Amino acid sequence: MLERDQLIEITVSISAVVLMLAAMVAIGSQYGAANSTLSPEGGQMLVFAIVGFILLLTGIGFGLAYVLNDPEDGLETNDDDSDAGSAV
DSSP: OHHHHHHHHHHHHHHHHHHHHHHHHHHHHBHHHHHOOOHHHHHHHHHHHHHHHHHHHHHHHHHHHHTTTOOOGGSOOOOOOTOOGOOO
16 A cells, blocks of 8 residues: 555646646647647747746655655754764
């Protein structure tokens, strides 16, 4: 059985992909020509959609890492044994 964290990650990821596909279909139907090609404006919109998708997934990754971080994992504490900040 899947854990709660995995279900959240799967749901958010699938939602982001569905949003991207919907944006691509909307751009294709809005800026598509009669011979099944994309106009130059549509190409620019598609590039913006891809860049937005990359930024969206980056934000989602940071957000999930923050929300799903358990305090008992010890990820937010500093280890005094491996203090790389004092290395010169």
